[in-house]
Amino acid sequence: MFEQAFKNIDDVLHKDAGCSSELDYTEQTSWLLFLKYLDALEHEKATMARLEGRKYTHIIDKPYRWESWAAPKDKAGKLDHNHALTGDDLLDFVNRQLFPYLQGFKAKASGPNTIEYKIGEIFSEIKNRIQSGYNLRDIIDPIDGLRFLSQTEKHELSHLYEAKIKNMGNAGRNGGEYYTPRPLIRAIIKIVDPKIGETIYDGAVGSGGFLCEAYDYLKNGKDEKNGNHKSHSSYKSHLTTKDLTILQTRTFFGKEKKSLAYVIAIMNMILHGIEAPNIIHTNTLTENLADVQAKDQYDVVLANPPFGGKERPEVQQNFHIRTGETAFLFLQHFIRLLKAGGRGGIVIKYTFLSNTDNASVSLRKLLLQNCNLD
Numbered sequence: 001m002f003e004q005a006f007k008n009i010d011d012v013l014h015k016d017a018g019c020s021s022e023l024d025y026t027e028q029t030s031w032l033l034f035l036k037y038l039d040a041l042e043h044e045k046a047t048m049a050r051l052e053g054r055k056y057t058h059i060i061d062k063p064y065r066w067e068s069w070a071a072p073k074d075k076a077g078k079l080d081h082n083h084a085l086t087g088d089d090l091l092d093f094v095n096r097q098l099f100p101y102l103q104g105f106k107a108k109a110s111g112p113n114t115i116e117y118k119i120g121e122i123f124s125e126i127k128n129r130i131q132s133g134y135n136l137r138d139i140i141d142p143i144d145g146l147r148f149l150s151q152t153e154k155h156e157l158s159h160l161y162e163a164k165i166k167n168m169g170n171a172g173r174n175g176g177e178y179y180t181p182r183p184l185i186r187a188i189i190k191i192v193d194p195k196i197g198e199t200i201y202d203g204a205v206g207s208g209g210f211l212c213e214a215y216d217y218l219k220n221g222k223d224e225k226n227g228n229h230k231s232h233s234s235y236k237s238h239l240t241t242k243d244l245t246i247l248q249t250r251t252f253f254g255k256e257k258k259s260l261a262y263v264i265a266i267m268n269m270i271l272h273g274i275e276a277p278n279i280i281h282t283n284t285l286t287e288n289l290a291d292v293q294a295k296d297q298y299d300v301v302l303a304n305p306p307f308g309g310k311e312r313p314e315v316q317q318n319f320h321i322r323t324g325e326t327a328f329l330f331l332q333h334f335i336r337l338l339k340a341g342g343r344g345g346i347v348i349k350y351t352f353l354s355n356t357d358n359a360s361v362s363l364r365k366l367l368l369q370n371c372n373l374d
Contacts, residue, residue: 002153002160005142012138018131022168027260029164030267031126032143037270038119039066040148059116064101069093071144079141091133099123113249115276118266125259125281158212158271165207165264180206180304180347185213188302188345194218196243198251198299203284203333205254208265210302212272218247219273248274253298255284285311285329288318289336297339304347305330321366323359327352331363335370 009029013019019028042058042065049056062068069090072083085093106120130136147153165179189210194200196218202210221238239247252274256262262281269277309326316322319332327349338344352360 002146002157005146006160006164008142009139012135013130016130016132016135018129022164023260024129026164026168026264027126028129028139029143030263031122031128032139033146033161034122034267034270035066035070036143036146037148038115041275059119061101064098066144069098070140079144084137085133086137087133089133090136091128091130094128094136099128112280113276113278118276121281122263122266126263154271154273158268158273161268161271162209162212165209165268168207168264180209182209182213184347185209185302185304186217188347189214189217192300192302192343192345194300194302194343196239196246196251200252200300200302201298201337202254202301202303203337204303204305204330205256205265205279206261206304208254208268208277208279210304211252211254211265211274211277212268214300214302215247215252215269215272215274218251219244249276249278252278254279255282256280257283283315284333285315285318285326287333289320289332290318292336294339297337297342299339299342301334301338301342301344301346303330303334303345305334307349321359321362325359328359328363332366335366 006029010025013025013028019025038060042060046056046058058065067073069085072080074080102119102123104120105116106124109117109120111117128136130139146157148157162182168179194214194217200211200214202208205211219239252269254265254277256265256279259281262279265279266277269279305327307325307327310324311326311329316324316329319329321328321332323329331346331348334344334346353364355361
């Protein structure tokens with residue numbers, strides 16, 4: 001069901017004048033998937049509240065809910081074509097009403113780690129690129145058919161979304177900077193072996209691969225008999241409610257500079273099961289390392305910082321070893337953000353250990369002074 005829906009969506013986006021690459025396809029699929037997922041989440045919470053005799057207050061006001069504008073239903077549960085917007089009417093509603101409404105959530109949210117804040121930030125950073133309201137209708141219909149009710153469905157959808165991110169990584173416009181091969185990520189996480197209760201940080205989040213894989217690693221647990229990591233299909237929850245709350249709210253933290261990567265990371269983590277990801281949209285390297293205190297540090301750092309970038313001189317002032325190479329600045333940042341006794345798994349350029357330039361030599365000395373390298 002999910003694979004065919006994604007294929008149909010890409011076929012439509014390929015025909016639209018506003019979308020020209022896998023980056024555009026993933027971006028546009030992301031905001032629509034997010035709203036469909038949010039609608040399913042609200043339905044689930046409203047049902048639970050009703051069963052428990054509680055009142056549930058919706059996050060999204062009725063005119064802007066998925067069921068109102070994207071997929072109104074008739075009494076038989078079928079799409080009500082008399083009330084479903086399409087063509088110019090649909091495009092006008094999305095661009096002039098829906099997006100401005102959702103952008104306003106950022107200002108009225110109680111804090112940055114709430115789902116309300118994430119809604120506002122996502123729709124402040126992304127725009128609808130689909131230029132045909134008829135194409136938009138042809139994309140909404142298959143997305144409306146997706147279901148997020150069971151863990152199996154969520155797992156399958158997150159797997160396919162990862163495949164889209166991989167395809168985006170192979171696209172133009174520097175798409176590769178958003179994607180790290182998952183086998184590499186899993187190997188690093190296995191070696192670092194994070195534990196429930198530890199904080200995990202990625203200051204160069206990209207598409208969120210490290211944090212999503214770390215979440216799966218901690219949530220799925222290990223087979224105690226042979227030490228192998230359990231597959232999703234054979235997994236039976238061994239976690240307490242307290243463990244799950246810790247994973248949801250106090251384990252994963254990240255920062256991302258670029259708007260598209262930020263949006264995709266949020267969507268990716270939500271599809272993996274983290275309702276309100278602690279991801280901040282910011283340039284990590286603008287933080288002065290001299291201001292970092294113990295409360296700002298983490299037990300585990302997992303990251304693949306961008307290589308070959310160049311940062312401005314004023315940004316370099318935030319670091320002891322000043323260089324324009326972004327990867328070297330990130331490495332200093334990660335060393336400073338690790339707690340004493342913490343562990344890090346960071347992808348670096350293979351030439352880092354042999355380069356003789358001043359920055360490389362100084363960084364190797366810094367690593368030897370601060371880290372126990374395995």
